[in-house]
Amino acid sequence: MNRVQSHAGLCVALFVLSFFLCWSFGGIEAYPWELLHPSHQSQSYILLFIRLPRIVCACLVGAALGAAGVLTQGLFRNPLASPSLLGISSGGVLGACLALFLGFESWNNWLHPLCAFLGCFLSLLCVLSMSRRIQAYATEDLLLIGFALNGILSAASSLLLSIALHEPNKSASIMNWMLGTLSGKTWNHNMFAVLPIAIALLAAWRLAYPLNVLALGAENACSVGLNIATVRRQGMLVIALLVTVSVTLGGLLPFVGLIVPHVSRLLVGPDHRKLLPLSALNGATLVMSSDLVARTLIAPLEIQVGALISLFGSPFFLWLYFQERRKTQR
Amino acid sequence: MTTLFSGLEISLKIAGKTLLNNVSLAIPAAQITVLMGPNGAGKTLLLKVLAGMLSPHEGRLEGADGLPLLLGDEKEWALWRTWVPSSQTLPFDFKVIDLVQMGRLSLHQGFPGATDLKASLEALRKLGIEHLKDRSFNSLSRGEQTKVDIARAIAHTASLLILDEPFANLDIDSQLHLSKVLRSLVKEGRTVLLSHHDLYSIPRLADSVAFIKQGQLIAAGPKADVFIPSLIHQVFGVQVTMCQHPKGQTLLVTDMQDMME
Numbered sequence: 001m002n003r004v005q006s007h008a009g010l011c012v013a014l015f016v017l018s019f020f021l022c023w024s025f026g027g028i029e030a031y032p033w034e035l036l037h038p039s040h041q042s043q044s045y046i047l048l049f050i051r052l053p054r055i056v057c058a059c060l061v062g063a064a065l066g067a068a069g070v071l072t073q074g075l076f077r078n079p080l081a082s083p084s085l086l087g088i089s090s091g092g093v094l095g096a097c098l099a100l101f102l103g104f105e106s107w108n109n110w111l112h113p114l115c116a117f118l119g120c121f122l123s124l125l126c127v128l129s130m131s132r133r134i135q136a137y138a139t140e141d142l143l144l145i146g147f148a149l150n151g152i153l154s155a156a157s158s159l160l161l162s163i164a165l166h167e168p169n170k171s172a173s174i175m176n177w178m179l180g181t182l183s184g185k186t187w188n189h190n191m192f193a194v195l196p197i198a199i200a201l202l203a204a205w206r207l208a209y210p211l212n213v214l215a216l217g218a219e220n221a222c223s224v225g226l227n228i229a230t231v232r233r234q235g236m237l238v239i240a241l242l243v244t245v246s247v248t249l250g251g252l253l254p255f256v257g258l259i260v261p262h263v264s265r266l267l268v269g270p271d272h273r274k275l276l277p278l279s280a281l282n283g284a285t286l287v288m289s290s291d292l293v294a295r296t297l298i299a300p301l302e303i304q305v306g307a308l309i310s311l312f313g314s315p316f317f318l319w320l321y322f323q324e325r326r327k328t329q330r
Numbered sequence: 331m332t333t334l335f336s337g338l339e340i341s342l343k344i345a346g347k348t349l350l351n352n353v354s355l356a357i358p359a360a361q362i363t364v365l366m367g368p369n370g371a372g373k374t375l376l377l378k379v380l381a382g383m384l385s386p387h388e389g390r391l392e393g394a395d396g397l398p399l400l401l402g403d404e405k406e407w408a409l410w411r412t413w414v415p416s417s418q419t420l421p422f423d424f425k426v427i428d429l430v431q432m433g434r435l436s437l438h439q440g441f442p443g444a445t446d447l448k449a450s451l452e453a454l455r456k457l458g459i460e461h462l463k464d465r466s467f468n469s470l471s472r473g474e475q476t477k478v479d480i481a482r483a484i485a486h487t488a489s490l491l492i493l494d495e496p497f498a499n500l501d502i503d504s505q506l507h508l509s510k511v512l513r514s515l516v517k518e519g520r521t522v523l524l525s526h527h528d529l530y531s532i533p534r535l536a537d538s539v540a541f542i543k544q545g546q547l548i549a550a551g552p553k554a555d556v557f558i559p560s561l562i563h564q565v566f567g568v569q570v571t572m573c574q575h576p577k578g579q580t581l582l583v584t585d586m587q588d589m590m591e
Contacts, residue, residue: 077421209441213432215422219415223383224482225408225436270422273441 004274007267011278015285022055022292023047027299049187057185058291058305059284060193061250066264066283067204068242069257070276074211075235079265082258083243086236087123087149089254092247093178094157095119100173101160113192113248120244123149127236180251180306182291193245200241201280207235208272215270253306255313256283331552333394334359334490334521337380340389342372342545349375350386353547357490359394361537362512362522366529368566372545373525374494380523381413381492408436411490412483416498420467426478427463430454433482446485453485454478456511472499480508484515491515493524497531509535529570532557533580541565 030043068083099115164170210231214221264279294305333356342350378384391399430450431442454460457477476499539557540550549556571583
């Protein structure tokens, strides 16, 4: 077994272990093996209809963000890029916050995720229309467009929050969405998400080798026959779809798409054909485990999982960055 | 002498400034053509236009049959020519063998296969760097990185190789070795077009020479007709003398008198 295979095996083992830990622990005592001889119906209900859909939802969100992070870093040829740089995450969050602010949730449960979905796609349309002449735009231009859009949309969400501060219920809900949470996710949410994520992951897989070639630089990649404009457009659409679904499900979890691809690259190298599936797996493990900590650390209260990931993700990322720097200075 | 293709009346303006002015250049088939000129003369821009990487403001490319060179997308261009720009550090640290295989993107569908691996190893072997195949690209020296970039072009089957200053980072031994490799490719029927600064290596390297200065073609043709002291003086402003080595090679000697005064 070579180094890459052993690292991939370790990640799979970690995923399985995390899955069973997440299924076993929560605010109320209920263990998966009790399903074999159920003594209380409430325990089965907690395990199958509260805890399990939430874990599956964490996996879907993590996998989507992990893969979206790889695509973003590959597309922009920058290992420190993140999907939120395009402004799509912020668009989704603004849509969700707007729905909460206007009280759409009381009309229909699906209006809320639908608004998040619309927010993502409108911000995507904004990025796409601004970069319509994509061949004439350098990667730096796209990053700047995303950066500016991100700033505007985040500011708009903050503005909504500040207006809603006199209504504690609304402001708490908006805060939840802005900080990212998986609380209250059901099988219905997962059913909505699984197909688009599966389609997006398959499309991402088709882009894996072109992204390898794109790492050569625009000029080199073009010279060996890569249609850069097509790869960029397809990549952006796949990223948008993945981020849209993850934001719709879990709100803003900004650090996953940045740190997961970075760690996965250290484990299996830069080849996107290995990096994409491993990042999806590691993203799932990270969000699932973080959610376990978020719901058990100060149970019965919950911490917002997005805030928690940022809390330990930032120093971890800094540590990795300095490790890399030290390696290159040797 | 058969012409592989020609660039005709090529003009290029960037930000209102004319950088190539009415350049017409025929590239002979199965020869090494060296494009020379002072810094900022427009060599790289002309190579990019001839490689289809840059659309000229005016002018056109014609094939050997005198008809316009009609190549559609990037893939068609990649099947027609390989282009080696100046080397650059990569954001992700790929292995050398993976990078060389990427040069064959236009030849395979999807992912590279066994044929691509074999051709890539052969290209590395030709350049004498097969031992670097599992090394990461960013850990290599500039010279080694240049060789990997050239190997990526050689691994392809395209009949035309266009290289932008391929000798720039190479030591003398590597320069001589690369000259031999390029000569062997020409013997196989491939055409090489490259930009270069070193006047002294032209006698052993080039079949044809083209001089460019301030975006204008000064002269182009067989080495014996063009690579002469008067034209070199016109382009570079230096006095040179051609000498005959006892073993028969032509040598170039720069007259240092002006500098000594």
